[in-house]
Amino acid sequence: MTDASMDSAPTKGRLTTVDARTKKRNAAEKRFKAYGLTAILIGLFFLVVLAVSILRSGLPAFTQANVQVEFTLSQDEYDAAEGQMLKTKAYENLFIAALENQLEERGLEVDFDAAAIERLLGKTGGTIREFFLENPDRIGTPVTFDLAASSRVDGYLKGRVTRESVVDSRFLMVSDLDLVDALRDAGIITSGFNWNFITGSDSGVDNPGGAGIGVSVIGSFFMMLVVLALSLPIGVAASIYLEEFAPQNWFTDLIEVNISNLAAVPSIVFGILGLAVFIQFMHLPQSAPLVGGLVLTLMTLPTIIISTRASLKSVPPSIREAALGVGASKMQTVFHHVLPLAAPGILTGTIIGLAQALGETAPLLLIGMVGFIARAYPEGVASGFIDPNSAMPAQIYTWASRADPGFYEKAWGGIIILLIFLLTMNIIAIILRRRFERRW
Amino acid sequence: MYDATYDTTQETAVTDVKIKAKDVQVYYADNHAIKDVSVEIEDKTVTAFIGPSGCGKSTFLRCINRMNDTIDICRVEGDILIDGDDIYDKRVDPVQLRAKVGMVFQKPNPFPKSIYDNIAYGPRIHGMARNKAELDEIVERALRRGAIWDEVKDRLQAPGTGLSGGQQQRLCIARAVATEPEVLLMDEPCSALDPIATAQVEELIDELRQNYAVVIVTHSMQQAARVSQKTAFFHLGHLVEYDDTSKIFTNPEDSRTESYITGRIG
Ligand SMILES: Nc1ncnc2c1ncn2[C@@H]1O[C@H](COP(=O)(O)OP(=O)(O)OP(=O)(O)O)[C@@H](O)[C@H]1O
Numbered sequence: 001m002t003d004a005s006m007d008s009a010p011t012k013g014r015l016t017t018v019d020a021r022t023k024k025r026n027a028a029e030k031r032f033k034a035y036g037l038t039a040i041l042i043g044l045f046f047l048v049v050l051a052v053s054i055l056r057s058g059l060p061a062f063t064q065a066n067v068q069v070e071f072t073l074s075q076d077e078y079d080a081a082e083g084q085m086l087k088t089k090a091y092e093n094l095f096i097a098a099l100e101n102q103l104e105e106r107g108l109e110v111d112f113d114a115a116a117i118e119r120l121l122g123k124t125g126g127t128i129r130e131f132f133l134e135n136p137d138r139i140g141t142p143v144t145f146d147l148a149a150s151s152r153v154d155g156y157l158k159g160r161v162t163r164e165s166v167v168d169s170r171f172l173m174v175s176d177l178d179l180v181d182a183l184r185d186a187g188i189i190t191s192g193f194n195w196n197f198i199t200g201s202d203s204g205v206d207n208p209g210g211a212g213i214g215v216s217v218i219g220s221f222f223m224m225l226v227v228l229a230l231s232l233p234i235g236v237a238a239s240i241y242l243e244e245f246a247p248q249n250w251f252t253d254l255i256e257v258n259i260s261n262l263a264a265v266p267s268i269v270f271g272i273l274g275l276a277v278f279i280q281f282m283h284l285p286q287s288a289p290l291v292g293g294l295v296l297t298l299m300t301l302p303t304i305i306i307s308t309r310a311s312l313k314s315v316p317p318s319i320r321e322a323a324l325g326v327g328a329s330k331m332q333t334v335f336h337h338v339l340p341l342a343a344p345g346i347l348t349g350t351i352i353g354l355a356q357a358l359g360e361t362a363p364l365l366l367i368g369m370v371g372f373i374a375r376a377y378p379e380g381v382a383s384g385f386i387d388p389n390s391a392m393p394a395q396i397y398t399w400a401s402r403a404d405p406g407f408y409e410k411a412w413g414g415i416i417i418l419l420i421f422l423l424t425m426n427i428i429a430i431i432l433r434r435r436f437e438r439r440w
Numbered sequence: 441m442y443d444a445t446y447d448t449t450q451e452t453a454v455t456d457v458k459i460k461a462k463d464v465q466v467y468y469a470d471n472h473a474i475k476d477v478s479v480e481i482e483d484k485t486v487t488a489f490i491g492p493s494g495c496g497k498s499t500f501l502r503c504i505n506r507m508n509d510t511i512d513i514c515r516v517e518g519d520i521l522i523d524g525d526d527i528y529d530k531r532v533d534p535v536q537l538r539a540k541v542g543m544v545f546q547k548p549n550p551f552p553k554s555i556y557d558n559i560a561y562g563p564r565i566h567g568m569a570r571n572k573a574e575l576d577e578i579v580e581r582a583l584r585r586g587a588i589w590d591e592v593k594d595r596l597q598a599p600g601t602g603l604s605g606g607q608q609q610r611l612c613i614a615r616a617v618a619t620e621p622e623v624l625l626m627d628e629p630c631s632a633l634d635p636i637a638t639a640q641v642e643e644l645i646d647e648l649r650q651n652y653a654v655v656i657v658t659h660s661m662q663q664a665a666r667v668s669q670k671t672a673f674f675h676l677g678h679l680v681e682y683d684d685t686s687k688i689f690t691n692p693e694d695s696r697t698e699s700y701i702t703g704r705i706g
């Protein structure tokens with residue numbers, strides 16, 4: 001019926017009946033929406049998978065099995081230990097002896113010997129020695145130590161190591177696990193939050209229990225300060241000049257093309273450039289966050305310049321005309337009107353650039369900011385910039401490449417800290433952007 | 441360098457003519473937009489530029505405050521003198537010139553700031569007020585002259601971009617007069633206004649004539665006839681005819697002018 005009426009008269013048809021063409025268009029629109037939704041769901045799915053796997057693998061890094069022993073060091077023992085070649089080993093032996101005594105006193109019903117206890121402990125000697133060197137007045141008085149258990153014992157408590165998976169080795173015997181169970185029941189081996197992981201420094205390759213990311217967080221922090229302090233003003237000034245003041249000619253075109261090219265240069269190239277220019281030619285200190293910051297600044301600049309220019313371009317020309325029209329100079333026009341309007345976009349670009357820089361590993365390895373450098377806290381602001389240090393991603397990379405599975409766990413934990421650092425940075429940027437936006 | 445005597449002789453010589461253009465050519469790259477325009481615009485007079493769309497009215501207007509400097513491809517030749525000084529002279533700073541020659545644009549373009557700051561911006565950067573009270577006074581006077589005071593006096597801190605199109609345009613007019621220019625260039629200032637606001641702006645233009653030279657581009661013959669004393673008719677980049685408004689509208693010399701005002705071209 002509708003067909004007949006459409007044939008006979010070239011009218012648009014009744015509004016209440018949807019014609020075939022409209023139906024087709026509506027169907028296409030629905031399909032497109034479905035595609036988009038699917039794409040978002042796939043993205044979300046992978047995000048969730050990523051987050052879950054990071055948390056699952058990384059959270060154990062935040063707890064650590066500790067062995068708790070009260071023990072008294074006599075002056076004689078102290079002198080004897082300090083007189084030996086392997087000083088930390090001597091302290092470790094003293095600690096083992098003390099632990100052995102304590103176990104015997106308590107009358108635990110398992111077989112054990114000094115070797116077994118040694119296998120259960122992490123690297124303890126250094127910590128004890130440091131304590132007594134710093135607190136000589138505590139010699140001769142009872143001190144309670146809470147020292148990291150070995151990575152295998154730690155893994156056993158976290159379920160990473162099971163009785164079935166243990167193969168007798170010089171690291172751990174199956175029989176040792178009975179001792180561990182007994183010690184745990186006795187409250188000597190406990191599992192607690194590992195503050196040292198957040199605040200500590202990197203440890204030796206055989207001591208995953210003592211490894212912390214704190215020092216390299218500080219390294220990253222100082223590096224980000226350098227990147228921010230250099231790339232933001234330089235990038236914004238360069239963009240303003242190129243966008244608002246520079247004449248359009250072959251020279252500025254050339255600069256433009258090269259900035260875009262720079263943004264696509266692999267980061268390792270910047271690393272080798274930094275090594276050649278900053279360290280070998282300018283003799284800046286090796287492994288210093290300052291140099292790392294300089295290298296990452298080179299890498300971040302194109303990102304900031306490109307996004308700043310885009311946001312300057314998006315400010316309507318009528319605003320510039322209005323300001324020029326009331327007699328503002330070019331500079332006043334830019335700083336009073338254009339820049340405030342472009343600020344949110346500039347901030348977005350800056351945070352993207354900084355986030356990239358924060359996660360960059362390769363160039364840092366080339367200038368010597370490898371993970372095991374992060375051994376000591378800087379002693380002040382200046383030292384934070386120039387003393388050898390590592391950065392979070394380099395530290396994570398170093399851990400991931402170490403043999404002990406305990407370090408693998410630390411690498412994941414490090415990623416969590418890195419992401420938290422990034423999130424904090426982003427939140428600060430968002431708050432700042434809100435500020436700027438409110439001033440329309 | 442200028443010396444004082446030179447200046448005074450110049451000023452006494454040009455009491456009547458405020459702006460004098462001689463053989464002005466404007467090119468946008470290869471597009472010859474203004475051809476051989478010579479005109480003398482009088483002080484304390486409203487001069488209307490009329491002509492079909494694309495004939496170069498805005499282009500010529502923008503030459504008078506060197507707004508065309510901001511367009512890279514635009515090239516201006518010939519001389520434009522204000523009070524006897526060539527504004528395209530190397531010694532002239534366009535920024536100083538624009539403080540003297542205010543402009544209202546075709547599309548309203550308030551700053552994305554408060555109404556108060558929109559008006560106060562010009563006086564602030566030119567150091568016209570010594571304190572807040574003086575600035576308040578300048579703002580109020582400008583808004584009154586822009587015929588918008590009554591509508592915004594209770595919300596001076598509201599954003600200027602939140603006003604209606606017509607209110608925005610009057611805000612822009614107020615902004616232009618706030619810096620006390622000597623010449624006011626208006627590019628179709630009423631194209632976004634309703635008849636009441638238009639009448640108010642026309643009244644304002646008439647008032648401004650007491651002190652300033654006003655140049656107004658308009659597509660409305662009635663408006664040109666109402667507000668202007670002199671009218672210039674542009675066609676395809678040429679200044680076809682320039683004379684008293686009454687003469688142009690009653691007894692034009694050129695046939696093209698006659699065709700345009702009677703509605704046959706444009
Ligand atoms: N920014 C520009 N770049 C290139 N060409 C331009 C530019 N502005 C104007 N033109 C050209 O100059 C000529 C005159 O334009 P203009 O804007 O002066 O016309 P108009 O008389 O103001 O027109 P309307 O009444 O529509 O506003 C037109 O041919 C236009 O294409």
Ligand SMILES: [Mg+2]
Binds near residue numbers: 497498499546627
């Ligand atoms: Mg125009």
